Amino acid sequence: MxxxxxxxxxxxxxxxxxxxxxxxxxxxxxxxxxxxxxxxxxxxxxxxxxxxxxxxxxxxxxxxxxxxxxxxxxxxxxxxxxxxxxxxxxxxxxxxxxxxxxxxxxxxxxxxxxxxxxxxxxxxxxxxxxxxxxxxxxxxxxxxxxxxxxxxxxxxxxxxxxxxxxxxxxxxxxxxxxxxxxxxxxxxxxxxxxxxxxxxxxxxxxxxxxxxxAPPHRATLRYALTRAFAYGQGPSQTAAAARDWPAVTRWMVIGAAQTAVWTLAALPLILIRDPRRADRLDRAARGLGKLFWMKGFEPHFYGARELARLERQKA
The missing domain is CATH 3.90.550.10 (Spore Coat Polysaccharide Biosynthesis Protein SpsA; Chain A)
Structure with missing residues (x-):
C-alpha cells in the first residue's frame, strides 16, 4: 500500500x-x-x-x-x-x-x-x-x-x-x-x-x-469567442517564446487560412440564424488568434481584470 x-x-x-x-x-x-x-x-x-x-x-x-x-x-x-x-x-x-x-x-x-x-x-x-x-x-x-x-x-x-x-x-x-x-x-x-x-x-x-x-457573465457567445481567440494565440506565442520564427510564420499562415475559411463558412449560417454558426465563428476566432498573437492583443480574463469586475458588481 x-x-x-x-x-x-x-x-x-x-x-x-x-x-x-x-x-x-x-x-x-x-x-x-x-x-x-x-x-x-x-x-x-x-x-x-x-x-x-x-x-x-x-x-x-x-x-x-x-x-x-x-x-x-x-x-x-x-x-x-x-x-x-x-x-x-x-x-x-x-x-x-x-x-x-x-x-x-x-x-x-x-x-x-x-x-x-x-x-x-x-x-x-x-x-x-x-x-x-x-x-x-x-x-x-x-x-x-x-x-x-x-x-x-x-x-x-x-x-x-x-x-x-x-x-x-x-x-x-x-x-x-x-x-x-x-x-x-x-x-x-x-x-x-x-x-x-x-x-x-x-x-x-x-x-x-x-x-x-460557467457563471452567467462567462456563459455568453462574446466571452466564448474572445476566449477562443486567446486559445488560438497559444501556438504562435509558444513558438515566439522559443524564438522559432519559422514556426511562428507557419502558425500565422495556418491562422490566416482558418480565419478565411471559417468566416466564409459562418456567413450563410448567420444569414439563416443557424445555431451551428457559433462553432464556425469559434474556429474563425482561433485562426485570428494565431495571426494576432503579439503583445497588446492578449485578452485578460484573470487577476486584476476579474477582481475589478467583481468590485464593480459589488458596488
Missing part, C-alpha cells in the same frame, strides 16, 4: 458557493483514502475572502485542508502558491468552478499508473445557466472537454483544470508557472510546451469526470 502522495490544489477568487461545491466533491472521493494527502485552497483575493468558507468546511474534510493566501491576483501566482504549500509528489488541479465526480481522483491515478504519463487529463461536462438560448449546446461544448473513449497516452495536452501532474517531471523548480500569464491565462500552455520539449508524456483518464459550471 502506498503512502498518501497526492495533493489537490484549488485556486479561488471570490466564488464562495462554487468553492464550497468543489470542496464537498473532494470530501466524498472514493477509493483514494490511502493516497490523498491534503487539499490546498489558494485564495487569490487581496481581501482573503475564502478563509471563512474553508474554516467552516474544515471539520468535514477527510484529510488536511490547507488554506493559503496569494494576495496578488493572478492565475499563475495562485498555482505556484498552491505548490509551495505541499511537498506531495503528485499534484491534482481542480478549478473552483468545477465539481469532481466521486471516482475522479481514483481515475486520474489509475490513468497515470497505466500510461506512465507526466501529466494526465480527464473529461469535463460543461454546464451553463438557464437562458443561454440558441448558444446553449455550443457553450456546453466550449466549457466541456472531450477525449478518447479509453484511457491512453495522447499527443497534445489540455488545460490544468482536471489534471494530475507528476511533480518531479512536470513541475520543475519552485515556481513552474510563468507569472507573466497572470492576467491573460495560458500559463499551462507554456508549462506543457516545455514538458513536451523535454520529452514528457501526456495521458488521458477517460473516467476522471468533472462538471464545470
Amino acid at each position: 502506498k503512502a498518501p502522495d497526492v495533493a489537490v490544489v484549488i485556486p479561488t477568487l471570490r466564488r464562495p458557493d462554487s468553492l464550497e461545491r468543489a470542496l464537498r466533491s473532494l470530501f466524498v472521493q472514493t477509493d483514494v483514502s490511502d493516497r490523498l494527502r491534503e487539499i490546498v485552497v489558494v485564495d487569490n483575493d487581496p481581501a482573503a475572502s475564502s478563509r471563512d468558507t474553508v474554516d467552516r468546511l474544515r471539520p468535514a474534510s477527510p484529510v488536511l485542508l490547507i488554506w493559503r493566501h496569494a494576495p496578488r491576483p493572478g492565475v499563475a501566482t495562485a498555482r505556484n502558491e498552491g505548490l509551495a504549500a505541499t511537498d506531495a509528489p503528485l499534484i491534482a488541479f481542480l478549478d473552483d468552478d468545477e465539481a469532481a465526480s466521486p471516482g475522479w481522483l481514483a481515475a486520474l491515478l489509475a490513468g497515470q499508473e497505466a500510461t506512465g504519463a507526466d501529466a494526465v487529463f480527464g473529461p469535463i461536462r460543461g454546464r451553463v445557466p438557464d437562458g443561454t438560448g440558441w448558444t446553449t449546446a455550443y457553450l456546453e461544448r466550449f466549457f466541456g472537454r472531450e477525449g478518447p473513449a479509453q484511457s491512453q497516452l495522447i499527443d497534445q495536452p489540455y488545460g490544468c483544470g482536471n489534471a494530475l501532474l507528476v511533480r518531479a517531471t512536470a513541475l520543475p523548480g519552485v515556481a513552474p508557472f510563468n507569472t507573466s500569464a497572470d492576467q491573460s491565462g495560458g500559463e499551462d500552455d507554456a508549462l506543457f510546451a516545455a514538458l513536451a520539449a523535454r520529452g514528457g508524456r501526456f495521458g488521458w483518464a477517460a473516467d476522471a469526470w468533472v462538471d464545470e459550471f
